[in-house]
Amino acid sequence: MCIWCEKYAQGYERWYFNPANYARKLYKIRKEEAETSLEAVPQAAGGMSLLRQEFLEAWEKKDYAAMEKMKQEAEQLSWATHFGQVVTLEDTLKVIDMIYPIAIMTCLCRRSMLGLPDEENFTCIGMGAGMYKWERWPNNYRGGVQFLTPEEAKDIVTRLNKRGLVQTLFTFGTPYIGGICNCDYPDCSAIRSTLDYGIRTLVKGHHVARIDRELCNGCASCIHRCQFKALSFSASQQKAYVDQFQCFGCGLCVTECPQDAITLVERASLPALANVW
Amino acid sequence: MLPKITVDEGKCTDPLSCRKCLLICPTHVLGLGTKVGPKKFQEIPRDKFRVAGVRLEKCTVCLDCVKVCPNGAIQVSFNGGVAK
Numbered sequence: 001m002c003i004w005c006e007k008y009a010q011g012y013e014r015w016y017f018n019p020a021n022y023a024r025k026l027y028k029i030r031k032e033e034a035e036t037s038l039e040a041v042p043q044a045a046g047g048m049s050l051l052r053q054e055f056l057e058a059w060e061k062k063d064y065a066a067m068e069k070m071k072q073e074a075e076q077l078s079w080a081t082h083f084g085q086v087v088t089l090e091d092t093l094k095v096i097d098m099i100y101p102i103a104i105m106t107c108l109c110r111r112s113m114l115g116l117p118d119e120e121n122f123t124c125i126g127m128g129a130g131m132y133k134w135e136r137w138p139n140n141y142r143g144g145v146q147f148l149t150p151e152e153a154k155d156i157v158t159r160l161n162k163r164g165l166v167q168t169l170f171t172f173g174t175p176y177i178g179g180i181c182n183c184d185y186p187d188c189s190a191i192r193s194t195l196d197y198g199i200r201t202l203v204k205g206h207h208v209a210r211i212d213r214e215l216c217n218g219c220a221s222c223i224h225r226c227q228f229k230a231l232s233f234s235a236s237q238q239k240a241y242v243d244q245f246q247c248f249g250c251g252l253c254v255t256e257c258p259q260d261a262i263t264l265v266e267r268a269s270l271p272a273l274a275n276v277w
Numbered sequence: 278m279l280p281k282i283t284v285d286e287g288k289c290t291d292p293l294s295c296r297k298c299l300l301i302c303p304t305h306v307l308g309l310g311t312k313v314g315p316k317k318f319q320e321i322p323r324d325k326f327r328v329a330g331v332r333l334e335k336c337t338v339c340l341d342c343v344k345v346c347p348n349g350a351i352q353v354s355f356n357g358g359v360a361k
Binding site: 143 | 293299305310321
């Protein structure tokens with residue numbers, strides 16, 4: 001079972017359907033010590049916020065034990081504070097129906113990796129009462145936010161899914177979920193940390209893709225949709241092939257298949273995958 | 278051995294507007310940071326941004342960033358010497 005569901009679902013089907021997990025306290029005593037952020041340290045830019053210079057130094061020295069320790073610490077820190085889980089479009093739309101307010105803002109990952117200007121980069125959705133802080137203190141929140149109706153939010157997320165971006169739910173102080181990110185490799189720092197370093201700041205979703213080889217006509221239009229290096233094309237069979245242990249269950253390949261040859265199955269229905277996150 | 282990327286900040290003055298190196302890098306090694314420390318989401322003046330090699334383990338030393346920089350601000354070193 002998903003360890004976050006085990007801890008935080010409280011009877012709901014999944015932890016992210018539990019409304020309590022969107023109800024973080026809005027006010028707290030402001031911390032006096034310096035805070036870190038993606039834009040703070042050059043090394044932290046572009047998704048290196050979890051691993052600093054020491055990691056690259058250990059890499060140079062081939063100090064695998066030190067690297068492993070830093071990776072594990074980074075993963076634990078991320079799970080406690082700020083991590084994401086892949087969700088299907090269908091589940092994302094259900095979440096949008098649960099929570100208010102919803103607002104859209106600039107994506108910090110793509111801003112730091114590509115320097116994208118805001119007008120091309122409003123792809124990050126913030127949720128919950130925390131969004132009012134952006135309205136109240138515009139000087140603290142560069143670029144601002146644009147509040148959305150649930151219908152507008154659903155429309156935007158659906159269009160981003162069509163464009164090929166993966167929907168993920170992110171915590172801000174686990175278990176409080178505050179964002180729907182729309183991510184892609186290689187500019188999403190969470191996908192990159194997860195795939196390139198094995199630090200699971202983004203964990204797999206509740207589904208796994210399955211390809212019906214009878215229905216698949218080998219058009220390969222699904223292959224480019226995978227952001228997780230799980231889909232490939234079998235040259236000998238001339239069909240799409242999915243590595244189900246690598247699949248994050250986002251469903252992007254499913255929505256693109258013109259033959260309806262790909263379906264999502266529940267991760268829990270496959271005993272050997274049920275605990276692969 | 279990992280490559281090293283050094284950016285002369287005297288020559289690279291407005292990377293957020295230019296961003297040629299960020300966009301040309303085939304493996305997205307470079308990232309934007311700032312010289313002013315933690316500012317959360319606050320507005321940061323454009324001249325306070327800087328480019329740095331972030332994902333150095335993905336750098337192939339192709340030197341595309343060196344060639345594309347209009348100010349000659351980027352240098353890539355590999356195995357102890359400046360790559361040319």
